[in-house]
Amino acid sequence: MIALAIIALLTIAAASAAFLLRNLIHSALLLVGAWAGIAAFYLWAGAEFVAFAQVLVYVGAVSMVVLFAVLLTRQGATTAPVEYDSLKRAVLGFITAGGVGGLLFGAILGSPLDVHTANPAPAVSVKELGLLLMGPHAAALLIVGVLLTVALLGAVVIAAVDKPEDAP
Amino acid sequence: MSDFLEVIPLIARDWIVDLFPAQLQWLVHHLITIAVILTVFGTFFAFTTVAERKLLGRLQNRLGPNRAGLPKLSILPFHLKHKLWGLTQPFADAVKALTKEDVVPDAADKVLHFLAPVCIVAFSLLGFAVLPFGRALIPVELDAALLYFFAAGTATELAIFMAGWGSRNKYSLLAAMRALAQLISYELPLILSVVPVVLVVGTLSLSEIAAAQGGWTLGFLPHWHVFTPWGFAGFIIFLIAALAESNRSPFDLPEAESELIAGHLTEYSGFKYALFFMAEYFGLTALSGLGVTIFLGGWQAPFAFLEFIPSYLWFMIKLAGMIMFFIWVRGTLLRLRIDQLTRLSWQFLVPLALINLVNGAFWALTPDWTGAMLAARWGVSAAIVVIPFLILGRRLSGDRTPRTYRYA
Amino acid sequence: MSPLQLCLLFSSLLFCVGLAGALSRSNTILVLLGIELMLNAANLNFIAFWRYGPHPEAGTGLLFVLFAIAVAAAEAAVGLALIIAIHRHRKTIRLQEANSLKG
Numbered sequence: 001m002i003a004l005a006i007i008a009l010l011t012i013a014a015a016s017a018a019f020l021l022r023n024l025i026h027s028a029l030l031l032v033g034a035w036a037g038i039a040a041f042y043l044w045a046g047a048e049f050v051a052f053a054q055v056l057v058y059v060g061a062v063s064m065v066v067l068f069a070v071l072l073t074r075q076g077a078t079t080a081p082v083e084y085d086s087l088k089r090a091v092l093g094f095i096t097a098g099g100v101g102g103l104l105f106g107a108i109l110g111s112p113l114d115v116h117t118a119n120p121a122p123a124v125s126v127k128e129l130g131l132l133l134m135g136p137h138a139a140a141l142l143i144v145g146v147l148l149t150v151a152l153l154g155a156v157v158i159a160a161v162d163k164p165e166d167a168p
Numbered sequence: 169m170s171d172f173l174e175v176i177p178l179i180a181r182d183w184i185v186d187l188f189p190a191q192l193q194w195l196v197h198h199l200i201t202i203a204v205i206l207t208v209f210g211t212f213f214a215f216t217t218v219a220e221r222k223l224l225g226r227l228q229n230r231l232g233p234n235r236a237g238l239p240k241l242s243i244l245p246f247h248l249k250h251k252l253w254g255l256t257q258p259f260a261d262a263v264k265a266l267t268k269e270d271v272v273p274d275a276a277d278k279v280l281h282f283l284a285p286v287c288i289v290a291f292s293l294l295g296f297a298v299l300p301f302g303r304a305l306i307p308v309e310l311d312a313a314l315l316y317f318f319a320a321g322t323a324t325e326l327a328i329f330m331a332g333w334g335s336r337n338k339y340s341l342l343a344a345m346r347a348l349a350q351l352i353s354y355e356l357p358l359i360l361s362v363v364p365v366v367l368v369v370g371t372l373s374l375s376e377i378a379a380a381q382g383g384w385t386l387g388f389l390p391h392w393h394v395f396t397p398w399g400f401a402g403f404i405i406f407l408i409a410a411l412a413e414s415n416r417s418p419f420d421l422p423e424a425e426s427e428l429i430a431g432h433l434t435e436y437s438g439f440k441y442a443l444f445f446m447a448e449y450f451g452l453t454a455l456s457g458l459g460v461t462i463f464l465g466g467w468q469a470p471f472a473f474l475e476f477i478p479s480y481l482w483f484m485i486k487l488a489g490m491i492m493f494f495i496w497v498r499g500t501l502l503r504l505r506i507d508q509l510t511r512l513s514w515q516f517l518v519p520l521a522l523i524n525l526v527n528g529a530f531w532a533l534t535p536d537w538t539g540a541m542l543a544a545r546w547g548v549s550a551a552i553v554v555i556p557f558l559i560l561g562r563r564l565s566g567d568r569t570p571r572t573y574r575y576a
Numbered sequence: 577m578s579p580l581q582l583c584l585l586f587s588s589l590l591f592c593v594g595l596a597g598a599l600s601r602s603n604t605i606l607v608l609l610g611i612e613l614m615l616n617a618a619n620l621n622f623i624a625f626w627r628y629g630p631h632p633e634a635g636t637g638l639l640f641v642l643f644a645i646a647v648a649a650a651e652a653a654v655g656l657a658l659i660i661a662i663h664r665h666r667k668t669i670r671l672q673e674a675n676s677l678k679g
Contacts, residue, residue, distance in 0.1 A: 001579055008586040015590060015613055019597030019606065025333055029280075031609050032326060034590075038616050041586070042641075045627045050641050052315040057645050060322030060355075062612070062652045064348060067329055069605055069656040071345075073663040085672060086602050093599030101592035108584045115578050115628045124635040126312050126372050132635050133642075140639075144646045151650030155657035161664070 003044055011037030024070045032063045049126050173478040175304055177204075201307045205296050212487075213449045214258035220495045221257070227499035233257045265442035273336060273435050280334030285436065285443035288327035292447040294320035295454035300375040302467045302480030313374040314366065317458060318359055321413070324451065325351050328422075328432055331444070335435035343431030346506065347422030350412060353513040354419075358409035360521035361402045364528025365393055365462050374458075378466025387472060392465035397549040398527040401557075403463040405521050407493075410459060412509070414452040416494055418501040419509060427503075456490035457483075464490075516560055520553070527552040583624035591617035604662070604669045608655045615648050 011034050018030035035058035042051035133141050181200050188196045218233065225232025234254035272281055297320075298313035300306040310316055325348055332344020366372055369380045383391045393399030412419035423431035430436075433444050460466060464486050467479035504512070527549055537545045591614050598610030619641045626637025663669050 001582065004579065004582055004586070008582070008589075012586070012589050012593060015593045015597075019593065019601060019610065024603065024605065025277075025280075027606060028609070029326070029330070031613065034613065035616065038590075038620060041583075041620060042623055045583075045623050047623050047626070047638055047641070048310065049312045049315065050623065050638055050645075052312055052319040053642060053645055055319040056315065056322060057649050058616075060319065060325065062649055063326060064329075064352065065652055065656050066605065066609065068345075069659055071341075072660055073605070073669045089602065090600035093596050096599055097592045097596035100595060101588060104588035104591070105585065108581055108588065113578060113580050113584075113628075115580050124633065124638060126315075127370070129635055129638060132639060137639055140643060144643055148646060148650050151654050155653040158654070159657035159660045 004041070007037055007040050007044060011041070024074075025067070028063065028066050028070055031066075032059055035059060035063075046123065049129055174302065176478075177302075177480070178304055205293075205307060209293075209296060209450065209453060212453060212484075213446060214262075215255075216449055216453070216491055217261070218255060218257050219492070220498075222254070223492070223495045224499050227496070236260045262442070265439050268438035270438040270440060271435075275336040276435065277334040277336060280330045281435070282334075282440075284327050284331035284334055285440045285447070287330065288324055288447040289443050289450065291320060291323040291327060292450040292454065294323070295451075296457070298374055299454070299457045299461060300378045300466055301483050302478065305467075305480050306375050309375060310373065312372045314362065314372040314377075317374075317454075318355075321451070321454075322355070324447070327447075331436070332432040335432070337435050339429070340432050340434050343422055343428060343434070347415070347432055350415075350419065350422060350506075350509060353510050354409045354412035354517075357405050357513060357517035357521045358413055360518065360525060361405035361409060362458075362462060363525055364398050364402050364531075367525070367528040368393075368398075368532045370532075374461050374466075378461050378468070381465040382468050384472055390465055390468060390470050392463065392468070394463040394465075396531065397546060397553055398524055398531055399463055401520065401524045401527070401553040403459070405517055405524065406459055406463065408512075408517060410452075410455040411494065411497065412513070414455055415448055416452060417498040418503050421503060421506055421509065424503060452494065453487065453491065456487055456494070460486045460490060511564075515564060519560060520557060523556045524553055578628075580624055580628040583627075584621065587617045587620035587624065590620065602671045604659050604671055604674075605656070607671060608652070608659065612648060612652060615644065615651075619644050 014030045014037060015034040018027045018034065021027050021030070036055065039051045039054040039058070042048075042054060181197070181204075184200060185193050185196050222232035222234075232254070235251060236254050236257040236259075237249075237251040238256060272278065295317050297308045298306070298310050298316050328344050328347050328351070332341045332347075335341070365377060369377050371377065381390070381392050385391065389395065394403045415422055423433055428434075430441075433441060436444060460483065467483045469475045469477060469479070469482050530552065531545070531549055534541075534545050594610045594613030594617060596610075597613065598607045601607055601610070622637040622641045622644070626632055626635070629637070659669055662674055666674060668674075
């Protein structure tokens with residue numbers, strides 16, 4: 001419980017700081033920290049395989065794509081003053097998020113949740129997971145594979161410069 | 169006797185753990201493991217640098233460092249005149265790195281500039297946690313150890329980015345991007361070359377993979393994965409990808425010290441630079457340890473009559489052999505160009521690794537072929553990798569004539 | 577408070593941080609990252625219910641999270657490619673300035 005509270009606090013602190021900072025690179029790196037915190041939560045819950053997959057995909061791959069995108073779309077100084085328009089958006093955003101948060105908190109604290117397994121954490125070995133993936137969920141696995149291929153091709157087509165005069 | 173030697177480290181650890189109160193024992197247990205790994209591989213790193221400098225020196229017809237002996241200490245009644253073959257060189261280097269000025273550029277992002285070397289050393293050490301160093305010596309027994317190893321390895325990419333960005337130097341940033349492109353390109357063949365082993369052994373646990381390579385055919389041929397067609401091909405792909413992943417020559421373009429200044433390390437000096445250097449060697453050692461575990465039989469002895477030597481010594485001997493091989497490669501091969509580097513990965517290694525995956529699947533499907541069928545199994549498996557290798561190699565080098573050297 | 581409730585509070589708090597970020601920032605990359613964080617918060621719930629649910633040995637929660645991670649990776653790649661394309665055409669990635677289809 002204490003470990004969970006520490007993980008939760010650090011993750012939420014990193015995520016909030018990421019959205020409050022004005023330096024995009026710092027934001028991206030802090031978000032990577034938040035993703036690593038989520039992986040730590042998976043480890044705490046006993047989902048080893050998912051935790052390592054989370055680190056591999058988010059800390060290894062998505063973070064790189066994000067950082068490359070930040071560098072490719074960078075424009076000069078980042079210290080321009082905040083416009084009124086953005087400020088209005090921000091306030092509205094915070095009000096909405098606060099409302100949603102209040103609703104969720106009320107629902108969670110108000111509903112009777114019966115906890116089935118406490119300790120030790122249930123063990124699903126990697127082998128069982130693999131058999132589940134290849135057996136009952138093979139169709140989903142295939143579809144995810146096709147989806148990833150299509151997304152890869154789509155991303156390349158969208159981001160590629162088609163004609164020389166289009167180049168920046 | 170050999171059983172006793174095998175568990176000596178465990179007995180020593182338990183003896184120390186028992187000195188502490190029961191509530192602290194789990195903590196002490198882990199701290200001792202961490203301390204042992206840091207000491208052993210810290211020393212290993214120190215002597216790898218001497219070995220590298222001496223071996224490179226010999227490969228280039230010079231002596232290498234041989235001057236550093238012991239300093240003259242006034243507390244000792246005598247002074248050792250012998251130079252100890254320069255073996256104390258790494259300690260002199262460490263003192264030099266520590267006493268150098270630590271220059272931080274004025275415009276640098278101070279936090280990231282500081283965090284990058286710290287992170288890269290920490291992340292490069294993470295991989296050691298799951299390597300089985302001996303029959304009974306494994307720091308953390310994980311079901312998904314292999315996945316953990318690669319997950320820990322990818323985190324070093326972030327540290328390289330931090331170094332490039334935090335320096336606020338466009339050449340550092342460009343070099344960091346080049347380094348990242350290289351690391352991402354070679355991660356694919358590295359992981360793909362290991363997958364056939366997972367297919368055949370049927371587990372991601374490194375200790376089980378090492379244990380699965382025990383035994384001998386006809387009493388002298390060890391059942392290491394490198395002695396199978398798919399394992400041999402996988403090992404070669406793994407070696408090339410590991411060289412590139414650890415920024416070693418001939419793939420050391422990110423920091424190419426004779427052409428660029430030092431790539432993303434340009435703005436680092438003193439001990440921070442030494443930390444990057446250390447992380448590079450830790451990464452190389454961890455990857456070599458993985459290669460030894462997966463392809464070279466891990467802690468298994470090569471011959472049955474040599475089993476009296478404890479398993480952890482066998483692991484270290486093989487590890488040292490791998491490192492020597494990497495140094496030899498560094499002294500022999502020339503540095504690649506960046507386009508050659510990415511072409512090698514995407515057009516050659518990745519397709520071959522994918523074909524090798526099919527090969528591993530074939531091997532996993534035919535464990536019960538015996539007699540004449542055993543020969544067929546080996547033949548088919550060898551054909552599956554050799555034929556694509558020849559075709560791909562011919563096609564990729566078809567439009568290039570052999571290089572002629574006019575003045576050499 | 578049961579550990580399950582703590583997990584759920586954690587995930588909903590993370591969801592709200594992501595929502596606030598996605599709604600209030602005007603840099604498109606950060607908006608995408610906010611959405612990504614909300615997706616992660618949803619994954620947390622799957623793991624929490626898998627851990628404290630009646631049938632953890634079935635592993636359904638784990639598999640769902642694995643698939644969600646794969647889909648999220650695809651989403652991030654395509655989203656960032658779109659952002660780069662927008663930047664090439666408009667020289668800006670501020671959300672408010674990509675409004676040529678606004679009525």
